[in-house]
Amino acid sequence: MRDIWGFLLQTLTASGAAVLLIAVKAMLRDKLSPRWQFSAWGGLAAVLLVPAGLGGRYALMNWPLLVEALRSALTGKFGTLTYVTAPVPLPPASAPASLWDWLYIAYLAGAAALAARYILSYIRLRLALKGGRPVTGGQIADVAEKYGLPMCKAVEVGGLQTAFVCGVFRPVLALPAERKTDDKVILHELLHLKYRDAAWGLVISFFRCLHWCNPLLWLCADMASSDLEALCDQRVLERLEGEDRRDYGRILLSMADEKYARVPGTSSMANGSRNIRRRIEAIVRFKRYPAGMKLVSVCILLVLLCPLLAGARARTTTDTGDEYIDLASARTTRCTTFAGAFDTYAKAVITGRNDYRAMCAPLSEQDALAESWSEYGSRSWFDANLSYKDLYDRSLGYGIYNLAEDNGAWEGLLVLTLQSAPEGQTWSGNSSERWVTVQPLRAYREGGRWVVMPLGDAKTCQRDERDGVDQGLPYLEYKDAAADFTVRLLWQAESYVDSRTEPDVFGRSQPDITPVPDGKFLSETQETVLADYTGPEENRALYDRIAVSAAELKSGEARHVLRAPKSGETGYSSDGSVFGGLFLRDDWWDGPIFLSGGGEWGGDPTPPELYAADLYLNGEKVAELTLRPEEGGAIYG
């Protein structure tokens, strides 16, 4: 926690868990053992120790959204995201400059003051115990021996209301000097000593300091302390029989009006009249719980703790129409994969919604998006690149072409299909020649989220999908030459997050325009094999058939034996090679000779290093080729 917002997020998250725990404990108060009642607080301790919002997760309720909306509403800033790096207060990153910075300083001062008060009171108590009269052997040794419990240094101190154990590492048992302490009280304190309960007192005080201004967590601290005493009562009662148990209850009742001091690192049997009343009720209910109770106790703890600790992650944005809430929701609905970020950006462009854009926009862009919201109405994203928004064919979704990794970031070309030709252009209506917009994008990590920034403006171009690879869009070209022919292999990959709407009554579904921030890409790779005749015209008569078989090759890897294609056949082999062969016709010599082309689903969207290819002429293998990407060949054409 480095600012007041981090503290707010941490303390609200813990408060949610506290309310749930209090409700469950109230429901099971008279049903589960004091051991369970105390152990359940471990769940709250775990929530308090895990930084809130870690990995974009929240426990029970979307607290990050609430904090972000509040932060934006109070500060007027949108380019922020609250992170809790540690569950304890850390010094602020910079000198206080605003009211909120000063509030954090006040919080730090409060936590430090309370911690100092606790430390001083503990030191004072230890000094007072140092002046006490040491007690050796006798009653304490008898009780310890009878019940097989450890002993520690014991002192009698004047003015004490009741006995207590002070300290964790060098514990001291303090007894009132003015009156004899009952064996059962000593048994209670020795059990505290055995189970080192004073350490729990320290832990509780630590959390009191961290969340000193949260009354709900103070209530939980009081309840946990009381449950610890009730657990010790249970341990005492398990060691007593008959009348002794009733005596123990009477002793407890006599302590109801005694004052008690809350000093960390101590455990005292008296803990206030209300708590003692509850403990007496527990004593009345006392029973030895059956063996199966352990099973259900553990099961209930697991069912309670798993959602508290695993948490959930926001996957969709809110739709309240409120600028602060909806934009905060967008910022806190993190894109957790680069595919999710590309998907979100593509859908923001298709729909023109600025909350979708805010989901995948860097923090530096968020204030501009908020301005757009205020100026153009809720959810309207104003951007020069959206001039084709109304022309997009939503039923065809989007594609990210030729993904490439660059130092942990990913780049790709966003392609969106238009319903018609842009102004001043024509379209034949052939689906393989549709008009599209293309825009290069870069996705990178910012904090715990993936964000996307365009690398250039959106432009229009026309598809050319007649021969496998869309030659209207950028592709990678691999080539090599032998025996009057140059063999070329064109490679292209299209990726998208596969999310579709629920099927209608006819079983038809469309690409869903709701972003999938944690989506994964489904990729389709396209390969087209071409040959160009490069020899002299007089040699053409030497060739009547050509065939090529090609497969991916890693540098340094041995070549696989490739399938020998027959003339007239084309396709993919089960070993992953692409092949094609045909009889050469007179009108093919001047242009590229198309040998094979097609796509493969689920292919790797990263381009192969090389291709191994076999060239067959007139039915004979004439060369083993290594097709290399064009020198300096850029993935974007």
Place this chain on the structure above:
Amino acid sequence: MDENRRRLTSGVSQAAWGYFFLHIDINIGPVSILPAFVGYLLMLSAIGNLSAERRELKLLRPLCIILAIWNGTDWLASFVGTDLDGLFVPLDILVSVAGLYFHFQFLTDMAALAERCQPRGALIAMRLIICRTVYVTLIAVVNVLFSLPLELRDDARVAIAILCGLASAVAALTAMFGLFSLRRSIAAENPAN
């Protein structure tokens, strides 16, 4: 049959039918015609009939009412195609915890009754205890698996959760048959019946 015995057989019978309604589901569209809340109402009635024999059962009354209300509301919501599960996570957790404890203690109490009422040498009580242990454990496993974040719920985990759910239903139905056996043996003790 004296009044006590009549209440006993009636209570055990209601408990058995309660598990039938909880675990046998026939739907017309999204609406169940064997709703779970009826199962809890039967169990509530069973608690009333059996609490004279087993004092601890009274403690389960509030939990049974909570579960009946929750399942009844869920059933009403199903008429408009809504499901209450997942709408408010804290409430889901509360109901899951209530259900876990309720079934554990209810079957424990039924086993204690069986211990007293079953014919000499019969194993109804042991069968109920085994069913209870298996049932509660599997329900907890299913709850834990479904409380994991969506991205961690891979196909294998979902398959395990479904298997555990089915196995827990088998355990509950075995307990139901155990309770019917118990009812028969209680009724058979009275020659007039």
